[in-house]
Amino acid sequence: xxxxxxxxxxxxxxxxxxxxxxxxxxxxxxxxxxxxxxxxxxxxxxxxxxxxxxxxxxxxxxxxxxxxxxxxxxxxxxxxxxxxxxxxxxxxxxxxxxxxxxxxxxxxxxxxxxxxxxxxxxxxxxxxxxxxxxxxxxxxxxxxxxxxxxxxxxxxxx
Amino acid sequence: xxxxxxxxxxxxxxxxxxxxxxxxxxxxxxxxxxxxxxxxxxxxxxxxxxxxxxxxxxxxxxxxxxxxxxxxxxxxxxxxxxxxxxxxxxxxxxxxxxxxxxxxxxxxxxxxxxxxxxxxxxxxxxxxxxxxxxxxxxxxxxxxxxxxxxxxxxxxxxxxxxxxxxxxxxxxxxxxxxxxxxxxxxxxxxxxxxxxxxxxxxxxxxxxxxxxxxxxxxxxxxxxxxxxxxxxxxxxxxxxxxxxxxxxxxxxxxxxxxxxxxxxxxxxxxxxxxxxxxxxxxxxxxxxxxxxxxxxxxxxxxxxxxxxxxxxxxxxxxxxxxxxxxxxxxxxxxxxxxxxxxxxxxxxxxxxxxxxxxxxxxxxxxxxxxxxx
Ligand code: SF4
Ligand code: SF4
Ligand code: SF4
Numbered sequence: 001x002x003x004x005x006x007x008x009x010x011x012x013x014x015x016x017x018x019x020x021x022x023x024x025x026x027x028x029x030x031x032x033x034x035x036x037x038x039x040x041x042x043x044x045x046x047x048x049x050x051x052x053x054x055x056x057x058x059x060x061x062x063x064x065x066x067x068x069x070x071x072x073x074x075x076x077x078x079x080x081x082x083x084x085x086x087x088x089x090x091x092x093x094x095x096x097x098x099x100x101x102x103x104x105x106x107x108x109x110x111x112x113x114x115x116x117x118x119x120x121x122x123x124x125x126x127x128x129x130x131x132x133x134x135x136x137x138x139x140x141x142x143x144x145x146x147x148x149x150x151x152x153x154x155x156x157x158x
Numbered sequence: 159x160x161x162x163x164x165x166x167x168x169x170x171x172x173x174x175x176x177x178x179x180x181x182x183x184x185x186x187x188x189x190x191x192x193x194x195x196x197x198x199x200x201x202x203x204x205x206x207x208x209x210x211x212x213x214x215x216x217x218x219x220x221x222x223x224x225x226x227x228x229x230x231x232x233x234x235x236x237x238x239x240x241x242x243x244x245x246x247x248x249x250x251x252x253x254x255x256x257x258x259x260x261x262x263x264x265x266x267x268x269x270x271x272x273x274x275x276x277x278x279x280x281x282x283x284x285x286x287x288x289x290x291x292x293x294x295x296x297x298x299x300x301x302x303x304x305x306x307x308x309x310x311x312x313x314x315x316x317x318x319x320x321x322x323x324x325x326x327x328x329x330x331x332x333x334x335x336x337x338x339x340x341x342x343x344x345x346x347x348x349x350x351x352x353x354x355x356x357x358x359x360x361x362x363x364x365x366x367x368x369x370x371x372x373x374x375x376x377x378x379x380x381x382x383x384x385x386x387x388x389x390x391x392x393x394x395x396x397x398x399x400x401x402x403x404x405x406x407x408x409x410x411x412x413x414x415x416x417x418x419x420x421x422x423x424x425x426x427x428x429x430x431x432x433x434x435x436x437x438x439x440x441x442x443x444x445x446x447x448x449x450x451x452x453x454x455x456x457x458x459x460x461x462x463x464x465x466x467x468x469x470x471x472x473x474x475x476x477x478x479x480x481x482x483x484x485x486x487x488x489x490x491x492x493x494x495x496x497x498x499x500x501x502x503x504x505x506x507x508x509x510x511x512x513x514x515x516x517x518x519x520x521x522x523x524x525x526x527x528x529x530x531x
Contacts, residue, residue, distance in 0.1 A: 008509040031296045033318035034347075037240055052294055052324050053484060060488035068495035075503020083509070109492060112485045114288035114420075116304060123298030123314065130296065 007086040008076055017069055017087040023062035025137050028129075030055035063105060070098070090143070097136040104129040197287070197306030198362070199387035199423040202280065203394060204435075206376045209265050209278030213370035213378075214252050217261045217282075217355075220369045222249060225258050225353055228335025233344035240349065242334035254471035255281070257333035260355040261370055264472065268438035270430045271403075277428065277435065280370065280378070281473055282355035283308060283329045284415055284422035290481045291321035291330060299352075306384070306423045309356035313338060317350030326419050326481055327473035330354040384423060388416065391425040398429050420480030436476040443468040 007013070030049055035041045041050035048054045073085060089095045104125045111117050117125075227246045235242060245256040252259050264279040289308045292300030299314035300321055310321065310330060316339045322330045330352035339348025358368035366372075371379040380390065395409040404411065411431040415422040428435050446468025480486075502508060 013508070031294065031320075033320045033323075037237070039237070052320060053481065056294065057484050057488060060485065060492060064488070064491040064495035067492060068499035071496035071499030072503040072508070073499075075500045076506065076509040077503075079504060079506055080509060106492075109485075109489055112288075112293045112482060113489060114482070116302065119298065119301035119303070119311070122301070126296060126298040 006083065008073075008080075008083050013069065014087040016065060020062050020065040020069060021140070023058055024066060025133060027055040027059035027062060028133050031059070060109075067102070070102075094136070094139060097132045097139065100128055100132040101136065104132070197384040197423055198357070198381055199285075199306070199384040199425065200368075200371065200379050200381045201387050201391045201394070202379050202424070202426045204277055204279060204378070204426055205398070205429040207263075207278040207280065207378045208376055209263055209276075210375065211252070211263050212373050212375060213280055214259070214261050214263060216369040216373040218252065218259060220358070221260060222258050225333060226336045228333060228350075229340060230335075232335035233340065235349055236345045242349065243332045244334055245331070246333065246335075255329060255331050255354070255473075256471060257331045257351075257353040260353070262472075264439060264442065266435070266438040266442055268434065268441070270434050275430065277430070277438070279426070279435070279439070279475070282370075282424075283357075284327065284419070284424040285355075285357060286419050287421040287423060288480075288482045288486075290324040290326075290419075293482060293485075294324050295321055303359065305362065307357040307359050307362065309359055310352050310354060312336075312351050312353070315351045316342075316348030317352055318348060319352060321352055324481060326478040329473060331471060387425065391416065391427055394427045398427060402430060404431070414475060418478040420482055432475065436474065439472075439475045443472055443474070446472075 009016075029035075031052065035046075035055075036050040041047050070088070073088065076083060089098055107117065107121075107125050108129060111122060111125075228244060232242055232244065243257075245251070245258055248256070249258045253262050255262060261280060261282040264281055266275075266277045266279065268275055268277070285306060285308050287306070289300070289302060291310075292302050292308050294300075295310075295315075297314055297316060299311045299316070301309050301311055303309065315337060317332050317334065317337060319330070319332050322328050322332070331354065332350045332352050334350035337348070337351035339350065342348065358366070358370075362368065367381060368379075371381050380387070382390075391413050392409060395412040396406050398412040399406055399409045402412070408431075410416070411433065412429075413425055413427050414432045414435070415425040426432075
């Protein structure tokens, strides 16, 4: 008989993570002026995707949800052993990308508050954020289409 | 090979001008030279402006040559509905903002308290304190300098015009067929470069005055450190309010730019309330018949509707809420969410072992319960 581990929060946590990353990626790409140009905003009910202030607000909310989930996971891992998370990055690569996204995103948030950051640094941050988001999305897509590994009992799998 | 906008050319234009200005012996006041990173702000006393447009001419003479001509033929954007904008054959247009014209003067005739009045309003970028055009630029082309000047890096801008869309005054203007997008995927991404007033950044970096400030025969504009300029604007506005028969505490009705869009580094002071000025501006724009007069062609597109030609390239002057307010407020969510997550995690909220719905609970051995309490 197989030995089972457990995933805290169950399906709800997995769904929340999916929603947060999905909306963060979608609204993030919507920060480039492409949704209007490439007709997405012309689809019924999608006009809002061309409004940069709406997509920016969605990006903030999705990022907040993601940060909340990740903080919860880290704190729970510090208190508990044996959790086999069914969501989130499974490799150092995924965690590195997520880390870069959080750091560059946090700096961009400070800039949006009107705090001065040197313009060359902002450009580095912008491209880091964009590049890691694209890498994160492609990694996620690869993981989604790849055959699922057998349940790993040691929690955070390689 | 794309006709790149070289920063060196841009700066060279500035340096050449700077040399001219230096020769004229005009330099910024001591306070500005000693700015040390503090924001610069201008105050415009509109009752002094005679509408001579010397400022417009000086700006054009100094900076127009730094804006390159487009490649010929210009790449056709995909999809074909994406409009290109080419002002290179209409560089003479000076009665609205264009990529080759960073400043124009709005000439207003209106009535106030039964009197016919004339007012001239120089218009350009407001240099917002927390500018959405720069903040929301996805590529870091929109820049805020330490001295508060907001400019667009022509070597980085792809001309997607997001800055124009998020600017409450729709200030930046696009020239298609120029810039770095030509070297990437010219038909599929980007559409030129956005241009606007950069407050004569190359000159200011050397402690010189912006050209439009310097050449004005009536000394309409003063430039200095923001706190001093705000104090000057308030004192001036109190005088205007009193002269207009308003209570002194109504002085804010006579300034424009202190609160608009969360605060800008361009403050207009008018002899009449700005509600009156705004109405006159709107009326002037509405009367500008499409396709007539120089610069009246080339209507821009805003919010999915084609704007009337008289409004295109001519900013309004009504109240403007802080466009960055929502982002500023949502920052609290970004701080609170991880704190709440940490608190929930450390108190093991939602972290108790739940038997998976598709597995019988007895399959979970005690050793895998992960120290659940
Ligand atoms: S007026 Fe418009 S272009 Fe100028 S700084 Fe403000 S948002 Fe940017
Ligand atoms: S500050 Fe310089 S760039 Fe801006 S309008 Fe005046 S002269 Fe032109
Ligand atoms: S600001 Fe000065 S230079 Fe410009 S139009 Fe008015 S008076 Fe003339």
